[in-house]
Amino acid sequence: MIFQAVTWGWSEILWVSLIGFALVFVLLVALIFIMKGFGACFRSRTTSLPGQPAIAPQPMISQEEIAAIATAMKIYRSALHDRESEVLTILSIKRAYSPWNSKIHGLTQLPDRK
Amino acid sequence: MWTLLTSSSNFVLESLETFAESTGVATLIESMGWRPLAMIVVAFVLLYLAIKHKFEPLLLLTIAFGMLLTNLPGANMYHTELFAGGHVHWDIFVANAGLLDYLYLGVKLGIYPCLIFLGVGAMTDFGPLIANPKSFLLGAAAQLGIFLTFIGAYALGFTPDQAASIGIIGGADGPTSIYLTAILAPELLGPIAVAAYSYMALVPVIQPPIMRLLTTEKERKIKMRQLRPVSKTEKILFPLIITVIIALLLPSAAPLVGCLMLGNLMKECGVVDRLSKTVQNELMNIVVIFLGITVGATATADAFLNAQTLKILVLGVIAFAMGTAGGVLLAKVMNLFLKEGNKINPLIGSAGVSAVPMAARVSQTEGQKADPSNFLLMHAMGPNVAGVVGSAVAAGILLAFLA
Numbered sequence: 364m365i366f367q368a369v370t371w372g373w374s375e376i377l378w379v380s381l382i383g384f385a386l387v388f389v390l391l392v393a394l395i396f397i398m399k400g401f402g403a404c405f406r407s408r409t410t411s412l413p414g415q416p417a418i419a420p421q422p423m424i425s426q427e428e429i430a431a432i433a434t435a436m437k438i439y440r441s442a443l444h445d446r447e448s449e450v451l452t453i454l455s456i457k458r459a460y461s462p463w464n465s466k467i468h469g470l471t472q473l474p475d476r477k
Numbered sequence: 478m479w480t481l482l483t484s485s486s487n488f489v490l491e492s493l494e495t496f497a498e499s500t501g502v503a504t505l506i507e508s509m510g511w512r513p514l515a516m517i518v519v520a521f522v523l524l525y526l527a528i529k530h531k532f533e534p535l536l537l538l539t540i541a542f543g544m545l546l547t548n549l550p551g552a553n554m555y556h557t558e559l560f561a562g563g564h565v566h567w568d569i570f571v572a573n574a575g576l577l578d579y580l581y582l583g584v585k586l587g588i589y590p591c592l593i594f595l596g597v598g599a600m601t602d603f604g605p606l607i608a609n610p611k612s613f614l615l616g617a618a619a620q621l622g623i624f625l626t627f628i629g630a631y632a633l634g635f636t637p638d639q640a641a642s643i644g645i646i647g648g649a650d651g652p653t654s655i656y657l658t659a660i661l662a663p664e665l666l667g668p669i670a671v672a673a674y675s676y677m678a679l680v681p682v683i684q685p686p687i688m689r690l691l692t693t694e695k696e697r698k699i700k701m702r703q704l705r706p707v708s709k710t711e712k713i714l715f716p717l718i719i720t721v722i723i724a725l726l727l728p729s730a731a732p733l734v735g736c737l738m739l740g741n742l743m744k745e746c747g748v749v750d751r752l753s754k755t756v757q758n759e760l761m762n763i764v765v766i767f768l769g770i771t772v773g774a775t776a777t778a779d780a781f782l783n784a785q786t787l788k789i790l791v792l793g794v795i796a797f798a799m800g801t802a803g804g805v806l807l808a809k810v811m812n813l814f815l816k817e818g819n820k821i822n823p824l825i826g827s828a829g830v831s832a833v834p835m836a837a838r839v840s841q842t843e844g845q846k847a848d849p850s851n852f853l854l855m856h857a858m859g860p861n862v863a864g865v866v867g868s869a870v871a872a873g874i875l876l877a878f879l880a
Contacts, residue, residue, distance in 0.1 A: 379878050382878075383875060393722070405708060
């Protein structure tokens with residue numbers, strides 16, 4: 364506790380608020396500079412690798428164009444239907460006998476009283 | 478024979494009487510205070526809001542149920558005396574503790590909020606923030622509500638520790654509020670958690686009028702430049718850099734920020750998919766249950782039904798409003814210095830209060846009301862995640878000053 368020996372009063376409250384808010388700003392502004400430097404470093408690496416041609420900047424797509432593409436894709440996908448072959452088939456399934464699924468082995472046999 | 482029958486009937490009657498006396502109904506009739514009953518009603522109201530109106534149901538439902546359990550007499554699941562004075566009384570703990578006392582240790586020792594941050598980190602995409610680091614400024618400005626409410630709460634007679642715990646509601650970040658309050662003012666944990674989560678659910682109601690009041694129609698129509706693509710390496714290095722910087726500069730914020738960034742690293746590195754999915758789903762859900770039920774358990778009638786709770790609820794909404802205003806106003810100030818074409822839509826400033834992703838969605842909705850072709854969501858996610866870091870930093874600063 365930084366203010367351990369201090370008796371809390373209005374001046375301390377105001378100072379803590381001011382310093383606290385300023386510190387939040389200072390810390391996050393420091394992060395901005397670090398992230399900007401870090402981003403610039405990455406962009407320069409990706410744009411100018413030695414021996415490789417520089418990547419041409421791609422033209423920006425406007426938000427209207429993105430929305431139009433998204434809408435067109437949605438309409439196209441919603442227009443798609445699953446078409447069934449409309450041919451009914453009856454498949455006869457033959458299974459090899461196995462005692463593991465045999466009903467006769469799963470039931471208690473009654474004694475054969477004759 | 479008659480004597481035997483009489484004595485055994487006496488025994489049965491005595492046993493039934495003892496059983497009846499041990500029930501909660503007897504305790505309720507005996508004490509018959511209106512306060513536990515009122516708290517049970519409050520619990521039912523919160524359950525109704527969570528189930529019917531879906532107000533942050535994941536947390537409000539468990540908080541309300543914890544509130545119900547702790548206020549039912551005779552259940553003995555939570556004992557305030559074990560945590561009196563802000564400390565765990567280990568000497569009497571094992572002999573007296575109920576189920577919720579054991580679970581509450583996770584809140585008291587600051588474990589649950591950090592585990593929730595682990596899950597939040599794994600669910601968050603920091604890409605918009607990396608692409609536009611200026612968003613950190615909006616995240617910082619939205620912490621204005623915390624510090625102004627800190628002053629306001631002190632003016633209303635709260636101690637500095639309590640005032641800081643109330644102020645942090647303005648960060649719109651539930652785990653951070655619980656983390657700070659459990660350390661500084663555990664006696665206010667119930668009302669503060671209920672206020673924080675209720676107001677987070679009410680972000681779409683509280684924020685839009687303030688955003689419209691502080692911006693012009695022209696400003697709301699500003700279209701922002703598309704964000705640059707962010708590489709995977711940048712996304713992997715970001716949590717490492719932030720952890721090192723925050724832990725070195727502000728060690729008291731390291732538990733929260735460290736867990737947030739560990740979760741994010743798990744997601745971005747792509748080599749621990751199992752861990753990433755676990756912290757996003759199973760771990761997060763388990764911790765949410767424990768956190769909700771124990772925070773609700775602290776809302777006993779004595780702790781909740783007083784004038785302080787009313788003040789906390791009022792101060793909480795003021796903190797939210799001022800945080801929103803701080804973000805919007807700073808965006809307007811930044812626009813004074815930015816060139817045409819690089820301007821910021823001030824509506825994204827309000828997303829600087831954490832409340833991920835609700836606050837960003839509000840910015841998007843308000844932006845589309847002004848111009849339906851305007852897409853602000855990804856731009857607003859930058860300040861939104863910066864707000865999470867900002868509120869954790871603000872909590873760390875308050876802890877460094879007060880704890």
